[in-house]
Amino acid sequence: xxxxxxxxxxxxxxxxxxxxxxxxxxxxxxxxxxxxxxxxxxxxxxxxxxxxxxxxxxxxxxxxxxxxxxxxxxxxxxxxxxxxxxxxxxxxxxxxxxxxxxxxxxxxxxxxxxxxxxxxxxxxxxxxxxxxxxxxxxxxxxxxxxxxxxxxxxxxxxxxxxxxxxxxxxxxxxxxxxxxxxxxxxxxxxxxxxxxxxxxxxxxxxxxxxxxxxxxxxxxxxxxxxxxxxxxxxxxxxxxxxxxxxxxxxxxxxxxxxxxxxxxxxxxxxxxxxxxxxxxxxxxxxxxxxxxxxxxxxxxxxxxxxxxxxxxxxxxxxxxxxxxxxxxxxxxxxxxxxxxxxxxxxxxxxxxxxxxxxxxxxxxxxxxxxxxxxxxxxxxxxxxxxxxxxxxxxxxxxxxxxxxxxxxxxxxxxxxxxxxxxxxxxxxxxxxxxxxxxxxxxxxxxxxxxxxxxxxxxxxxxxxxxxxxxxxxxxxxxxxxxxxxxxxxxxxxxxxxxxxxxxxxxxxxxxxxxxxxxxxxxxxxxxxxxxxxxxxxxxxxxxxxxxxxxxxxxxxxxxxxxxxxxxxxxxxxxxxxxxxxxxxxxxxxxxxxxxxxxxxxxxxxxxxxxxxxxxxxxxxxxxxxxxxxxxxxxxxxxxxxxxxxxxxxxxxxxxxxxx
Amino acid sequence: xxxxxxxxxxxxxxxxxxxxxxxxxxxxxxxxxxxxxxxxxxxxxxxxxxxxxxxxxxxxxxxxxxxxxxxxxxxxxxxxxxxxxxxxxxxxxxxxx
Numbered sequence: 001x002x003x004x005x006x007x008x009x010x011x012x013x014x015x016x017x018x019x020x021x022x023x024x025x026x027x028x029x030x031x032x033x034x035x036x037x038x039x040x041x042x043x044x045x046x047x048x049x050x051x052x053x054x055x056x057x058x059x060x061x062x063x064x065x066x067x068x069x070x071x072x073x074x075x076x077x078x079x080x081x082x083x084x085x086x087x088x089x090x091x092x093x094x095x096x097x098x099x100x101x102x103x104x105x106x107x108x109x110x111x112x113x114x115x116x117x118x119x120x121x122x123x124x125x126x127x128x129x130x131x132x133x134x135x136x137x138x139x140x141x142x143x144x145x146x147x148x149x150x151x152x153x154x155x156x157x158x159x160x161x162x163x164x165x166x167x168x169x170x171x172x173x174x175x176x177x178x179x180x181x182x183x184x185x186x187x188x189x190x191x192x193x194x195x196x197x198x199x200x201x202x203x204x205x206x207x208x209x210x211x212x213x214x215x216x217x218x219x220x221x222x223x224x225x226x227x228x229x230x231x232x233x234x235x236x237x238x239x240x241x242x243x244x245x246x247x248x249x250x251x252x253x254x255x256x257x258x259x260x261x262x263x264x265x266x267x268x269x270x271x272x273x274x275x276x277x278x279x280x281x282x283x284x285x286x287x288x289x290x291x292x293x294x295x296x297x298x299x300x301x302x303x304x305x306x307x308x309x310x311x312x313x314x315x316x317x318x319x320x321x322x323x324x325x326x327x328x329x330x331x332x333x334x335x336x337x338x339x340x341x342x343x344x345x346x347x348x349x350x351x352x353x354x355x356x357x358x359x360x361x362x363x364x365x366x367x368x369x370x371x372x373x374x375x376x377x378x379x380x381x382x383x384x385x386x387x388x389x390x391x392x393x394x395x396x397x398x399x400x401x402x403x404x405x406x407x408x409x410x411x412x413x414x415x416x417x418x419x420x421x422x423x424x425x426x427x428x429x430x431x432x433x434x435x436x437x438x439x440x441x442x443x444x445x446x447x448x449x450x451x452x453x454x455x456x457x458x459x460x461x462x463x464x465x466x467x468x469x470x471x472x473x474x475x476x477x478x479x480x481x482x483x484x485x486x487x488x489x490x491x492x493x494x495x496x497x498x499x500x501x502x503x504x505x506x507x508x509x510x511x512x513x514x515x516x517x518x519x520x521x522x523x524x525x526x527x528x529x530x531x532x533x534x535x536x537x538x539x540x541x542x543x544x545x546x547x548x549x550x551x552x553x554x555x556x557x558x559x560x561x562x563x564x565x566x567x568x569x570x571x572x573x574x575x576x577x578x579x580x581x582x583x584x585x586x587x588x589x590x591x592x593x594x595x596x597x598x599x600x601x602x603x604x605x606x607x608x609x610x611x612x613x614x615x616x617x618x619x620x621x622x623x624x625x626x627x628x629x630x631x632x633x634x635x636x637x638x639x640x641x642x643x644x645x646x647x648x649x650x651x652x653x654x655x656x657x658x659x
Numbered sequence: 660x661x662x663x664x665x666x667x668x669x670x671x672x673x674x675x676x677x678x679x680x681x682x683x684x685x686x687x688x689x690x691x692x693x694x695x696x697x698x699x700x701x702x703x704x705x706x707x708x709x710x711x712x713x714x715x716x717x718x719x720x721x722x723x724x725x726x727x728x729x730x731x732x733x734x735x736x737x738x739x740x741x742x743x744x745x746x747x748x749x750x751x752x753x754x755x756x
Contacts, residue, residue: 633755635687635748639678 017242017308018523020235022098022117022171028086029097032116035079035126036169040162042072046155062151066144069154070137073161077130084123095120095520098171098235109230117171117234121521124368124514125168125298128375132290133161135494139383140282142490143390153193153280160186164291168298173222173232176299180218180263183292184211190287191279203275210272214262218299221255224248238305252306253313256299257320264296264350267324271582273347274331277339281386284339289346289382290375297350297371300357301364304522308360317358318444322451325351327580329458333465334576336565337396338385341466342378345422348455349374355452356437363440364522365515370433372514373505377421377430380498384415387491388470391484398466399563400482402473407484410492412471414499419467421502423460423545426538429505436509439537443530453544460548468557477563663704670697684736684746688729695725 025032045068050061061068087095101114118126137157144150163182170176192204225232228248229240241249260266265273276288287293300307300317307314328347335341349370356367389396391408405412421430434456442449478484486492508514530537565577575581630641670693677690699718706714740746 628756631756633752635751636679636682643675643679 017238017305018520019305020096020117020119020238020521022096022119022235023094025097025099025116025118028082029118030099031079032083032097032099032118032169033101035076035083035130036116036162036165038072038076038079039158039165042069042158043155043162046151046158050151050155062148065151066137066141066154069158070134070141072158073130073134073137076161076165077127077134080123080126080130083118084127087118087120087123092520104174110226112172112174112232114175115171115233116169116175118169119521120517121298121301121368122168124372124518126165128372129161129164129168129291132375132379132498133157133164133286135497136282136286136290136379136383139285139386139491139494140280142488143282143386144280145488149193153190156186156189156193157282157286160190160287160292164295167295171234173218173225173234176302177218177222180259180295181215183287183295184208184215184263187211187276187287187292190283191276193280193283194278197278199275200278203272203278207272207276210269211262214259214269217255217258217262221252221259224252224255228252234302234305241305241309244309246310249306249310250312253303253310254316256303256306257313257317260296260299260354261320262296263299264293264354265324265347266296266320266351266354267327268582268585270324270327270347271579271586274335274340274343274579277337277343281339281382281389284343285379285382285386288343289378293346293350294353294371294375297353297357297367300354301367301522304361304364307358308523314358314360318355318448321351321354321358322448323351324348325355325455326451326458327351329455329462330576331579332462333458334573336398338388338398338401338466338470339382339396341398341462342382342385345459345462346374346378348459349378349422352434352437352452352455355441355448359440359444360525361523362443362525362528363437365518366433366436366440368518368522369508369514370430370437372508373421373429373433373502376498376505377418377428377502380495380502381415381418381422383491383495383498384411384418387411387487387495388415388484390487390491392482393479395479395482398469399561399565400477400479401470402477402561403471403475404484405471408486410486410495414492414495415471416467417499417502419463421505423463423549424456424541425545426542427503427506429502432506432509435538435541438541439530439534442532442537443528446531453541456541457544457548460545461552464549464552465556468552469561472557473561477561660704660708663700667697667701667704670694670700682747682749684739684748684751687748688732688736692725692729695721 046061046065050058050065053061087097096117096119099116099118101116104112104114106112137154140153140157144153147153160183163179163186165179167176167179167183170179188204188208191207192201194200195204222232225237228244229237231237244252258269261269273288273293277284279288307317325348328344328349328351330344332341332344332348335344353367353371353374356363356370387408388401388404388411391404391411392401395401417428421428424431424434438449438452438456441452532540569577578584674690674692674694674697677693678687681687681690699721702714702718702721704714706712706718736746739751743750
């Protein structure tokens with residue numbers, strides 16, 4: 001199989017790789033920096049200003065600061081939209097716009113500028129980040145209404161949006177890295193936002209630490225770029241990449257993939273995502289579904305000029321992605337926590353995007369397309385889950401839900417739109433995007449394609465299970481004293497907008513818009529004769545999903561759902577409930593050996609290094625303790641030693657003189 | 660000439676043994692003076708033998724220093740005696756480890 005992929009990929013590498021050649025920003029595009037500056041200013045005002053403000057100003061910020069946060073996000077969205085429309089008005093050749101803000105640092109021959117790059121890829125990301133981000137800001141106003149630390153929450157959200165925008169707008173890898181670390185920080189702060197809960201604080205730390213592992217990959221890749229190309233600019237590297245040695249290119253591809261794995265919760269760095277659901281639900285929707293976790297996909301697609309030259313790394317991307325998409329889907333089947341089930345699904349869907357990104361030129365546009373539609377429907381469902389939790393006294397256990405469709409009609413309907421989109425119901429956005437990925441995967445390698453198909457079936461199963469447990473059945477499983485109710489309009493309006501996008505997201509594919517729009521960045525795939533006609537693949541995918549849905553109906557819908565999770569379950573279920581032993585593997589492979597190593601090093605330090613030093617000083621101490629006895633206070637003994645010494649000197653002089 | 664040197668050696672040895680064996684600070688002091696004077700005698704003898712004045716000048720220096728030393732030493736012995744009612748060097752043994 002590996003050989004197959006390599007051969008296929010290398011034949012595709014012959015397709016011309018687009019070189020990044022931005023033109024200087026002019027006209028409306030010179031406002032590019034403002035898109036980042038707005039949320040950044042919001043974050044500074046809310047976090048720094050709020051901290052130093054006193055008296056009535058402070059109370060005003062605490063009670064009304066969220067409006068600043070939401071306004072800055074919306075402002076950013078409006079600007080992104082204007083820029084996007086202006087970009088559409090330009091010819092295809094002029095759709096890469098660079099803006100040099102200032103020189104970041106200059107050391108020796110190394111000159112790193114704070115440069116922004118606005119091209120079709122970043123344009124789509126800007127719309128997703130600021131658009132979904134604005135909706136989630138608005139939703140959070142309702143969701144966090146009773147939280148005392150709301151100002152801080154919105155400050156962090158703004159900080160996240162700003163960092164994410166830096167990530168997708170950076171024109172060199174160091175600026176991308178700045179945003180990359182920024183979103184990592186914001187993610188950490190927001191997962192642990194309710195830090196009084198021990199589990200939230202631990203989850204934040206876990207996410208941060210695992211992300212650091214990935215960041216090592218990215219920072220090593222950047223270092224390797226410096227040594228190889230002497231620069232990290234996309235434009236320069238995309239020109240020079242073909243001249244680098246194959247070993248360097250492979251290393252670059254694999255290191256970048258390691259970075260992508262950490263940020264996008266891909267196998268083997270996937271363990272943090274499910275725990276990250278400890279954060280407030282809008283955070284899960286924005287960071288851990290729609291935007292930040294897709295940064296890895298962005299990185300791979302953005303680095304296409306490297307990946308196109310390294311079939312080995314591309315193959316690894318495909319393998320990792322296939323494992324992850326099945327892994328996440330299996331986790332989604334076993335979780336009773338509604339947010340964790342959705343998180344497993346996110347992992348799986350990002351696996352699809354990664355898969356498409358690993359398939360090369362033919363896959364890049366579909367990776368981004370699925371990323372966009374997933375951003376819509378997954379944010380929609382996460383916010384819907386938040387709305388359900390809002391009505392159920394913040395209970396997350398789906399076994400305590402049931403029959404909520406009548407009590408929360410708007411949440412139910414919008415969630416259903418997201419549901420139909422993710423399982424790939426014909427006509428909904430997810431149908432178009434996932435179908436394209438499966439089609440491309442099948443054309444590339446039938447094993448990977450079949451895995452992607454199976455993943456679609458499992459998606460149908462777990463999402464139907466989630467729907468049935470939450471919105472159908474009866475209310476016999478409720479906790480005593482819950483009164484489900486529809487959420488306020490502040491929360492339902494974003495849901496409705498996102499539901500509409502989930503339904504209509506497929507229009508982006510009309511007339512191959514996404515493919516053509518992204519062509520200046522991702523290149524044009526040579527026309528392949530697909531092994532199976534597209535319509536057959538589509539029918540196959542729909543059939544597999546139908547099987548999954550039917551299985552869920554038979555196993556979950558037709559049966560009584562116990563309030564407590566049954567414990568006499570098969571090994572497979574137990575494994576899936578334990579995250580497929582991901583934590584146990586980490587514990588056994590990394591944590592325990594690491595701890596033993598540290599314990600060994602500390603004891604070596606304690607007894608080896610310290611032993612030599614302390615032994616030496618103790619020896620000197622003991623000897624001087626003995627020597628001290630010479631000072632006995634008796635003058636005559638001093639006189640004797642004086643005499644002895646003088647005699648010795650005389651004898652020595654005699655010996656020297658006589659010899 | 661040899662006799663002078665022998666006398667000087669005998670005097671020095673007597674002083675040396677006295678310093679090592681006697682406990683009374685005054686006697687120890689006198690023994691030190693004896694040693695100094697033995698060395699003075701040796702210096703003068705050698706000066707005579709070499710036919711120059713270097714040794715004699717050195718002897719004068721030793722005398723001056725010895726006089727100063729006697730003043731300070733006796734003062735110390737007096738003070739010790741006043742506080743401890745004893746002139747034994749073995750009793751003044753507080754300054755030790």
